[in-house]
Amino acid sequence: MKIFNxxxxxxxxTLTTYAQDFIVKNNDDVIRGTxxxxxxxxxxxxxxxxxxxxxPAKDVKNFFWNGDSFVSKGFxxxxxxxxxxxxxxxxxxxxxxxxxGGTLVPAVKEKKVKFRxxxxxxxxxxxxxxxxxxxxxxxxxxxxxxxxxxxGAPVVRYFIExxxxxxxxxxxxxxxxxxxxxxxxxxxxxxxxxxxxxLKAKIEVGADxxxxxxxxxxxxxxxxxx
Numbered sequence: 001m002k003i004f005n006x007x008x009x010x011x012x013x014t015l016t017t018y019a020q021d022f023i024v025k026n027n028d029d030v031i032r033g034t035x036x037x038x039x040x041x042x043x044x045x046x047x048x049x050x051x052x053x054x055x056p057a058k059d060v061k062n063f064f065w066n067g068d069s070f071v072s073k074g075f076x077x078x079x080x081x082x083x084x085x086x087x088x089x090x091x092x093x094x095x096x097x098x099x100x101g102g103t104l105v106p107a108v109k110e111k112k113v114k115f116r117x118x119x120x121x122x123x124x125x126x127x128x129x130x131x132x133x134x135x136x137x138x139x140x141x142x143x144x145x146x147x148x149x150x151x152g153a154p155v156v157r158y159f160i161e162x163x164x165x166x167x168x169x170x171x172x173x174x175x176x177x178x179x180x181x182x183x184x185x186x187x188x189x190x191x192x193x194x195x196x197x198x199l200k201a202k203i204e205v206g207a208d209x210x211x212x213x214x215x216x217x218x219x220x221x222x223x224x225x226x
Contacts, residue, residue, distance in 0.1 A: 021045065023055060023063040031055075035065040040085045040099060043070075057083035073097070073159075073168060086159060089215055092222030094162045094192050096171075096215060101156030158211065160218070162192045173211050185209045193221040 021035040023045055033047040042056045043063055062071040069088040074081055086097035161168040169188055172181055186203060194200045199221055206213065 021063070021065050024061045025055070026059055026061055028061075035063065038063075038065070038070070038085055041082075043085065057085050060085075071097070075168075089158075090218045090222060092218075093225040094160065094218050094221055096218045097159045097161075097168075099157045099159065158214070160188065160192060160214075165192070171214065173209055173214055182207075182209055185214075189214065189217065193217065196221055196224055199224075 021033060023031040023035070023043060025031065031045055031047050031050075031053060033045045033050075033053075035043060035045045036052075037044050040057075042054055043060065043065075044052065044054050045063075046052050057072045060072050062069060063085075064070075069091075070085045071088060072083050073086050074083050084099065086099045088095070089098055090096040158171045158173050159168050160171050171185055171188055173185065186206065186209065189203050189206075189209075190200060193203065199217060203217065
C-alpha cells in the first residue's frame with residue numbers, strides 16, 4: 001500500500017509539473033494542458049486527453065502560461081470592437097498590462113517523418129491603432145510542410161486601468177523624448193494614482209516615465225490600498 005501511495009504521489013507531482021498551463025473560458029470552463037503559443041488574438045493549447053484547441057480572445061477570460069497571467073480585454077478598432085490578450089504586469093486597485101513583445105511561439109526542430117502538421121501563428125495587416133497586426137493561427141500539413149518558425153510578436157505596448165474610474169488607457173512609456181508625450185503620460189498616471197500624496201509628488205517630479213518607474217509606482221499605489 002505504501003508503494004502504491006508513493007506511486008500515486010509521484011504521478012500527481014509529474015502531472016502537475018507538465019500541466020501547469022490552463023485557460024479559463026467565458027463560461028468558466030477550465031482547459032488544462034500545455035499552451036504552445038499566442039499571437040495576443042488567439043491562444044493555442046494542447047489539452048489533456050483532448051485534441052489541440054485554438055481559442056480566440058473573445059471566448060476566453062484569462063489564461064496562465066509559463067508563470068505569467070494573460071487576460072482578455074476589449075479594444076476599439078475603428079468602428080469595430082475586438083478582444084485581445086494582454087499580459088498582467090501588476091494587478092490591484094490599478095492594473096498595468098503589456099501587449100506584445102518577445103517571441104511567443106518556440107521554434108520546433110524539423111523531424112524526419114512522413115507527415116507532420118505545420119502550425120503557425122500569422123501576423124496580418126489589421127490592428128489596433130495601426131499596429132499592423134492581425135490575428136490568425138493556421139494548421140496545415142503534408143510532406144512539404146515547412147518547419148514551425150517562431151512568431152514575431154507585435155511591438156510591446158503598455159496599458160493601465162483603474163476599474164470604475166475610466167477606460168483602459170495606453171501609456172506610451174518606451175523611448176519618450178517628446179515633452180508633450182511625457183506630459184500626457186504624467187497626466188494619465190496622476191489621474192489614476194494622484195489621490196495618494198506621496199506618490200503624487202514622485203510622479204509630478206518624474207523625468208523618464210520608463211517601464212521600471214511606472215511599474216514601481218503602480219506597485220506602491222496598490223500596496224497603499226490593501
